[in-house]
Amino acid sequence: MPIATVNPATGETVRTFEPLGADGIEERVARADRTFRSYRATDFASRAALLASTADLLDKEREDIARTMTLEMGKTLASARAEAAKCAKAMRWYAANGERLLADEHPADADVQDSGAHRALVRYRPLGVVLAVMPWNFPLWQVVRFAAPALMAGNTGLLKHASNVPQTALYLGGLFHRAGFPEGCFQTLLIGSGAVESVLRDPRVAAATLTGSEGAGRSIASVAGDEIKPTVLELGGSDPFVVMPSAAGELDHAVATAVTARVQNNGQSCIAAKRFIVHEDVYDAFTQRFARAMEALVVGDPMEESTDVGPLSTEQGRADLEELVDDALARGAQALCGARRPEGRTAGWFYTPTVLAGVTPEMRIHREEAFGPVATVYRVRDLDAAVEVANDSPFGLSSNVWTRDEDEQRRFAADLAAGGVYFNGMTASHPAFPFGGVKRSGYGRELSGHGIRAFCNVTTLWYGR
Known part of the structure; x- marks a missing residue:
């Protein structure tokens, strides 16, 4: 894939970039390593x-x-502004909390004495140069949620961004340095995916983090495993959105939240709700309102303030989504709305918001992630069936459950196989809460104290009597 800005609203190639050669990569890796040796000794106040x-x-x-961001990957301008604001918020959160999260830990006196020590403690020390392989869908946020804690911990970073957001990648490569960070603390590598393995195998690179597809995660994990280097992987998701009868009194709120949860970022979000699992007592009412609300969304130019849903980021992405929908329809699913390209648009990679009912396990969309504004709805008879359908997925990133019944909440909290369970609301990442999944959604956690410690050397300091 060429490194280029291609406007997904028009299909026009705006700008192309030459990838870094071997000399350019070596220069940046060496600089990151040199900078780490001095930057690691800076105090928390300076980093903050x-x-x-x-x-x-x-x-x-x-x-x-x-x-x-809107030009490069098609998210609406309003959501792009919100993404930038969220990044600034996360930076400030880690600036305010990083020192506390990495404070020395002191074991109980009895355990220290039992070990034969005069004194003992646990200290978090930075690992070194961390390679970040990041996707295009949240081109600023995905990077910052790694970079802010990593830099606060005293690491340096190298960014290999998606090839279709090179201008955002270059912006990030300069942002931290222009704000005062030493040169080499955070640098962008404009390279293709084929060059990633050699960078990860470089002995000066200590660890890696990746947000992206399952295939990309397997590749990074296999190389890092061979090199015995730690990784954090945040991969795909097909999050359930469960609606139970006790939420009947707030069905309009649940529907509005469901629409936002499905079409946020033009439906291209790992944590977007994708599978809507509705109890039979409220299925008809919820599904009818949900389909009407999805159909009413405005699909158009993402630069226009009135647009709700912009284009898919790439032509291939739209083709992949269409294949999933066509396969489901051919196998008996019913389209309650959408399931087509918008009429009158001959340019750009647009797809109408879609709701599919009657989905069965034989359909690809039951197992595969639909990365676009396509929702599937399932009718279930009781809580047991809701849990079964929710967990019948190779993914386990997050989940959403609408119920006011405390016993049901306890059951879902205990039994849903996911990295998060959000009750009566929508999954959203926040710097204070750990973020990540289970099963094929990856491993490790970003954000919170877990995220800042992910790339630290947890060191035991033991002092004899």
Whole structure:
């Protein structure tokens, strides 16, 4: 795939970039390694001040970078602005909380004495250069949610971004340095996927993190495993959105949330709700309202403030989504709305918001992630069936459950196989809460204290008597 900005609303190639050669890669890896040796010794207060300055600079440049993101991958301009604001918020959160999250831990006195020590403690020390392989769908947020904690912990970073968001990648490569971070703390590598393995195998690179497809995760994990280097993987998701009868009194709110949860980022989000599992007592009422609301969404130019859903990021992405829908329809699913390209649009990679009912396990969409504005709805008879359908997926990123029954909440909290269970609301990442999944959604956690410790050397310091 060429490294290029291609406007998904028009299909026009706006700008192309030459990938870094071997000399350019070596220069940046060496710089990251050199910088780590000195940056690791800086104190938390200095790092916090640098992160806060970066947040301030990002706030000032929010409109420009939002337009760049919209141009490159098609998210609506409103959502791009919100993404930039969220990134600044995360930077400030880690600036305020990083030192506390990495404070020395002191074992109980009895355990210290039992070990024969005079004194003992646990300290979190940075690992070194961390390679981040990041996707296009949240081109700023996915990077910052790694970079902010990694830099606050004293690591340095190398970014291999998706090839269709090179201008956003270059912006990130300069942002931290312009805000005051030493040169080499965070750098962008404009390289294709074929060059990633050699960078990861470089002995100066200590660890890796990837957000992306299952295939990309397998590739990174296999190389890192061979090199015995730690990784964090956040892969695909096909999150369930369960609606139980006790939520009948707030069905309109549940429907509105369901629409947002499905079409956020034009439906191209790992944590978007994709499978809507509805109890038979409220199935008809929910599904009818949901389909009407999805059909009413405005599909159009993502630069226009009135647009609800922009284009898919790539032509191949739309083709993949169409294949899933066509397979389901051919096997007996019913389209309650959508299931087609919008009429009158001859350019750009648009697809209408779609709701499919009557989905069965034989259909590909039952197992595969639909990365676009396509929802599947399932009718279930009781709580046991809801849990069974929700867990009948190779993924386990997050989940959403609408119920006011506390016993049901306890059951879902105990039995759903997911990295998060969100009751009466929509899954959303926040810097204070750990984020990640189970099964084929990956392993490890980003954000919160878990995220900042992910790339630290957890060191036991033991002092004899």
